[in-house]
Amino acid sequence: MPSSIEVKASVLHGAKDLRVETRSLPAPAANEVQVAVQATGLCGSDLHYFSHYRNGDILVREPMTLGHESAGVVMATGSEVSSLSVGDRVALEVGLPCEECELCKQGRYNICKGMNFRSSAKAFPHSQGTLQEMVNHPAKWCHKLPASVSLEYGALVEPLSVAMHARDRANLKPGSTVLVLGAGAVGLLCAAASKVSGAKSVIIADIQADRVNFAVENGFADAALVVPMARPQTIEDKLAFAKDLAEKVLASTVKGEAVGEVTVTFECTGVESCMHTAIYSTKPGGRIMIIGMGTPIQTLPISAASLKEVDLVGVFRYANTYPQVINMLASKNEALPDVGKIITQRYKGLDKIPEAFNMAAKVKDEKGNLVLKVLVDMS
Incomplete structure (x- = not known):
């Protein structure tokens, strides 16, 4: 095996300034495998970096390759790797925790303070993302895909893991009623995970x-609610808007039966009025899963949550979910909608990545089709 190879990578140098460059990739270390990245979904955080060269208060401080929702094929293995072989298809879990701290030892490695996550500028030097021809990655964090799970579905394991982690933290039981606020990719996948859990x-x-019509027509949800395009300004108007929307949730019907207050709400927007609606819509003793990262500081009717003992539960990425997500995809569970339908646009090759990001920023493409998940194919 040569000591290094030349690979092409998509590199972000500034807002909307992506360049294809060649970089040297060493042979994999003893515990690593070298993976030819073949399918990568574009995520909202990637889009923020692309559009603004920052993600919230996290600034990009050096040229960085984006991408972290990826699957590919093992091309070489390190001397100590026995779990994977050349030719294996894998989903990449790209967050590398310290594995030594108390949180890691508890299995909550997603909130490890030493986490190094590909395509995030939080750590410096930045951990380069997966929008490149090859990456070296620890074999421990490469999850083998069975023959029945395609590389495209392998790329969906990462966002599905967010939904699965949220479902697990919700302690969702069969027979529960669920509200999902936000019908983007993550919201749809939270709905799918709820379906599999017997909601x-x-x-x-x-x-x-x-x-929302897409969600119902494709089996992700049972009922759709279109949120009015309103921008209330005062806190009184915001709360009145949320109460009205919650009443519409409670009045929603499935098979002729009113749903009423829900067991669990997955809040996937980060919008303040949606958090208000979640509190008013969730039944006493229920849970609100805080997934959306939109508005960092919010004014909430916290007494309404306290009086009902509604739990507000944070959700950040995922931990220990890849194997169960892959098993779920391979199981062909009849309750699982076809999650591949959320891949709505595909672009082939590194040169097309700027176009892919520009598309990911849109609600619909030039043909009027929904834009939910844009995928880059480098096979």
């Missing part, structure tokens, strides 16, 4: 009618 009914809400 009695799933209501999904979004300002885009086409998105």
Whole structure:
């Protein structure tokens, strides 16, 4: 095996300034495998970096390759690797925790303070992302895909893991009623995870009618609610808007039966009024899963949550979910909608990545099709 090879990579140098460059990739270390990245989904955090050269208060401080929702094929293995072989297809779990701290030892490695996550500028030097021809990655964090799971579905394991982690933290039981606020990719996958968990009914809400209709038509949800395009300004008007929307949630019907207050709400927007709605829509003793990262500081009707003992539960990425997500995809569970349908646009090759990001920023493409998940194919 040569000591290093030349690989091409898509590198971000500034806002919307992506360049294809050649970099040297060494042979994999003893515990690593070398993976030819073949399918990568574009994520909202990638889009923020692409559009603004920052993600919230995290600034990019050096040229960085984006991408972290990826699957590929093992091309070489390190001397100590026995779990994988050349030719294996794998989903990449790209967050590398310290594995030594108390949180890691508890299995909560997703919130490890020493986490180094590909395509995130939080750590410096930045951990380069997966929008490149090859990457070296620890074999421990490469999950083998069975023959029945394609590389495209392998790329969906990462966002599905967010949904699965949220479902696990919700302690979702069969027969539960579920509200999903936000019908983007993560919201749809939270709805899918709820379906697999035996939810009695799933209501999904979004300002885009086409998105919630897509969810119902494709089996992700049982009922759709279009959120009015309103921008209340005062806290009184915001709360009144949220209460009205919650009443619409409670009045939603599935198979002729009103849903009422829900067991679990997955809040996937980060919008303040949606958090208000979640509190008013969730039944006493229920849980609100805080997934959306939109508005960092919010004013909430916290007494309404306290009086009902509604739990507000944070969700950040995932831990220990890849194997169960891969098993779920391979199981062909009849309750699982076809999650591959959320891949709505595909672009081939590194040169097309700027176009892919520009598309990911849109609600619909030039043909009027929904934009939910854009995938880069480098096979």
